[in-house]
Amino acid sequence: MAVHDPALRNSPTRKPSRAFYFNTSEHLLRIERQKAATLSELLQALQSCPEDSIFQHTFRTLQEHHFIRQGFSNDFAHWSLSACNEPVLAEQLASVDVREFTAIEGLRRRMVEIVDEFLEKHPRAGSHAGHEPFYFCASDIVVLPTAFVADSLSGFLDGLNQVSVHSIHHHFIEARLRLHRMSNDFSQWLEEEVGLEGAAESIERIDIYTNTMEGVRRQIAGFVQKALNSNGGGA
Amino acid sequence: MKLKDQNDKAVSSIVTEPRTEAEKSATIASPVSPAPTAPGRADGRPLPASVMTPPAPPPPPHLDDYKSIIGQAQIDTLRFLARELKGKTLKMVNSTAVGGGVAEMLNRLVPLLSELEVPTHWDVITGGNDFFEVTKAFHNALHGSSYELTKAAQEIFLMYNEQNRERMHFDEEMVVIHDPQPVGLIRSRGSSSAKWVWRCHIDLSNPDAKVWEFLRPFVEQFDAAIFSSQSFARQLPIPQYLFYPCIDPLSEKNKELPDSLVQKVCDEFGIDRARPIVTQVSRFDRLKDPVGVVQAYKLAKKYVDCQLVLAGGGASDDPEGAAVLQEVKEAAGNDRDIIILDLPPWCAFEINAIQRASTVVVQKSLKEGFGLTVTEALWKGKPTIGGAVGGIPNQIVHKLTGVLVHSVEGCAFQIRYLLTHPEYAQRLGVSGREHVKENFLITTNVKRWLLLFRILQEAKAKG
Numbered sequence: 001m002a003v004h005d006p007a008l009r010n011s012p013t014r015k016p017s018r019a020f021y022f023n024t025s026e027h028l029l030r031i032e033r034q035k036a037a038t039l040s041e042l043l044q045a046l047q048s049c050p051e052d053s054i055f056q057h058t059f060r061t062l063q064e065h066h067f068i069r070q071g072f073s074n075d076f077a078h079w080s081l082s083a084c085n086e087p088v089l090a091e092q093l094a095s096v097d098v099r100e101f102t103a104i105e106g107l108r109r110r111m112v113e114i115v116d117e118f119l120e121k122h123p124r125a126g127s128h129a130g131h132e133p134f135y136f137c138a139s140d141i142v143v144l145p146t147a148f149v150a151d152s153l154s155g156f157l158d159g160l161n162q163v164s165v166h167s168i169h170h171h172f173i174e175a176r177l178r179l180h181r182m183s184n185d186f187s188q189w190l191e192e193e194v195g196l197e198g199a200a201e202s203i204e205r206i207d208i209y210t211n212t213m214e215g216v217r218r219q220i221a222g223f224v225q226k227a228l229n230s231n232g233g234g235a
Numbered sequence: 236m237k238l239k240d241q242n243d244k245a246v247s248s249i250v251t252e253p254r255t256e257a258e259k260s261a262t263i264a265s266p267v268s269p270a271p272t273a274p275g276r277a278d279g280r281p282l283p284a285s286v287m288t289p290p291a292p293p294p295p296p297h298l299d300d301y302k303s304i305i306g307q308a309q310i311d312t313l314r315f316l317a318r319e320l321k322g323k324t325l326k327m328v329n330s331t332a333v334g335g336g337v338a339e340m341l342n343r344l345v346p347l348l349s350e351l352e353v354p355t356h357w358d359v360i361t362g363g364n365d366f367f368e369v370t371k372a373f374h375n376a377l378h379g380s381s382y383e384l385t386k387a388a389q390e391i392f393l394m395y396n397e398q399n400r401e402r403m404h405f406d407e408e409m410v411v412i413h414d415p416q417p418v419g420l421i422r423s424r425g426s427s428s429a430k431w432v433w434r435c436h437i438d439l440s441n442p443d444a445k446v447w448e449f450l451r452p453f454v455e456q457f458d459a460a461i462f463s464s465q466s467f468a469r470q471l472p473i474p475q476y477l478f479y480p481c482i483d484p485l486s487e488k489n490k491e492l493p494d495s496l497v498q499k500v501c502d503e504f505g506i507d508r509a510r511p512i513v514t515q516v517s518r519f520d521r522l523k524d525p526v527g528v529v530q531a532y533k534l535a536k537k538y539v540d541c542q543l544v545l546a547g548g549g550a551s552d553d554p555e556g557a558a559v560l561q562e563v564k565e566a567a568g569n570d571r572d573i574i575i576l577d578l579p580p581w582c583a584f585e586i587n588a589i590q591r592a593s594t595v596v597v598q599k600s601l602k603e604g605f606g607l608t609v610t611e612a613l614w615k616g617k618p619t620i621g622g623a624v625g626g627i628p629n630q631i632v633h634k635l636t637g638v639l640v641h642s643v644e645g646c647a648f649q650i651r652y653l654l655t656h657p658e659y660a661q662r663l664g665v666s667g668r669e670h671v672k673e674n675f676l677i678t679t680n681v682k683r684w685l686l687l688f689r690i691l692q693e694a695k696a697k698g
Contacts (some may be wrong), residue, residue: 024312024683026312026316026686027686028476028683028686028687028690029475029476029477030475030476030477031462031465031468031475031476031477033470039395063636064673064674065632065670066673067637067666067670067673068632068636068666069400071634071635072635077640078632082628082633082639131623132466132628133463133466134592135466135468137465137477140686140690142316142686142689142690143318144312144315145315146308146311146312146315147311160308162308163311164306164308164312166312167308218299
């Protein structure tokens with residue numbers, strides 16, 4: 001019988017030669033000097049703010065709101081709607097998936113492009129003051145170990161189920177900026193060390209914008225569990 | 236008067252003198268305001284005897300007591316963060332050992348940091364009435380009130396800071412000065428390699444220019460400043476961090492309660508749990524807009540049956556509070572479904588029970604600091620309606636963790652909507668609680684202090 005579930009492709013699994021170290025990252029929020037009172041000022045600040053700020057208001061804010069299933073994407077979209085009452089711009093900004101970017105500069109360009117195009121079409125919107133200013137922030141980050149190191153697929157599943165959601169975010173979402181490739185730490189390890197190419201691909205396709213981070217964890221665990229089941233609990 | 240917590244033994248010196256003239260006169264009714272009243276119910280019946288005397292304070296919790304709330308992984312994170320700081324010492328300095336949010340927070344924070352083997356000392360500055368009169372005036376001026384900064388006031392401020400500087404020792408690796416009163420202690424840093432941090436708990440978004448210009452040179456000598464909201468910060472040449480205020484999920488105000496106790500409190504106060512309950516917990520203060528809440532309730536009640544509970548304090552020790560309470564009573568009229576409770580300050584348990592019994596919680600403030608009553612309601616999973624002011628939008632992400640309103644009419648509509656859409660209301664409540672768990676618990680604050688300590692130590696090591 002043909003296997004249609006991509007998670008089960010490339011079974012059976014092999015014993016990993018390199019353990020998976022579950023880490024986590026903790027962030028301390030810094031208040032930056034820039035702020036924007038209007039959409040025009042937001043555009044200017046987006047062009048000149050430090051990369052740390054773009055990271056904070058996109059990648060990091062997702063982590064802060066990891067429990068929301070829908071309706072929250074990034075701070076720029078949220079401010080465009082809640083403070084400036086511009087739903088079109090908000091939807092366009094919210095549709096940007098941070099996982100399509102392996103470097104902050106590309107993400108910044110996309111955000112600038114969206115706001116710029118919107119203001120070209122709606123020039124009067126640029127000077128309306130929002131209900132409250134947008135305050136640019138950034139994070140100081142400390143990467144920490146956790147109590148979990150996996151040298152087998154079952155150990156990996158165990159760690160996955162027990163680490164904090166911040167660890168999931170660290171390995172699954174922020175990892176792109178470290179790896180500079182369209183992947184994540186989990187998929188990379190499962191593919192390279194365990195030979196689970198299909199599971200790695202399925203994990204990479206999980207939609208983080210329609211799931212809570214707990215939901216993401218459950219889905220990843222589901223793919224790993226399937227692989228374990230199809231190998232009789234091996235690796 | 237607030238109770239002294241058992242943790243007060245950690246305090247090396249305690250200010251016992253009366254404070255400002257304004258505070259001393261606060262118990263005297265102004266000729267134009269109604270006389271402050273004894274705590275009680277608006278309908279004239281006395282409060283239950285159980286709330287008339289302060290309860291004994293419970294022992295402070297240990298880190299592991301929070302495991303069931305934040306999970307083992309988060310406890311591990313705190314331990315991993317603290318590991319590299321083991322033995323490094325921290326000093327917190329503020330201006331009062333009891334009463335007020337800062338002392339309350341330090342009472343919990345200091346033992347938790349010490350339990351993580353980051354020995355934390357808490358010291359309190361001393362001063363005479365003249366000092367605290369000046370610092371109270373500074374406090375109000377920094378919040379935007381007009382004030383004439385005199386040479387004499389500056390000298391009093393500097394003299395007491397110098398006296399405290401001579402008395403105190405600063406041998407720790409990190410020193411945290413809370414609020415403006417002890418800011419002059421920064422002169423003690425000298426050539427020491429210790430990191431000095433200014434933790435500002437007040438809103439500096441619109442300060443009196445002269446007072447701020449007097450304090451600014453002190454602030455600029457610190458290695459970092461911490462504010463409670465992005466909007467409270469100033470342009471400074473030092474890094475500025477954001478630490479949200481927090482609640483303790485194990486405190487009397489926020490701990491889980493069995494339903495039988497919630498019922499008992501409701502029975503004592505005449506609250507009918509069989510019908511929807513809309514609650515606002517706040518001092519009887521115009522900036523909390525209790526009259527606006529009564530108006531919103533009356534508009535909503537045309538469409539949906541409910542009771543309104545206004546639970547707070549302030550009318551018994553504050554002439555303005557008594558006046559506001561009178562206005563609220565007048566706005567309420569003879570509606571028996573409006574229950575107005577002027578409670579003594581130690582009624583944390585009763586407030587907890589009332590919040591837990593509520594169907595919807597409102598905090599319709601017109602101006603607000605951070606709004607910890609919102610945090611408390613969100614933590615209890617209650618669908619919460621908040622005025623879009625101060626720190627409330629940090630807690631209520633509109634339509635995701637609660638709802639924000641800008642008017643009586645908006646508030647009325649949201650009360651109607653939440654009471655008639657319980658599934659939506661429940662979803663907001665669930666997300667609101669998660670938001671607090673992530674950002675506004677004492678354990679998150681412990682994490683922030685450890686992170687800051689580590690970041691500043693690493694910066695020092697890099698030179």
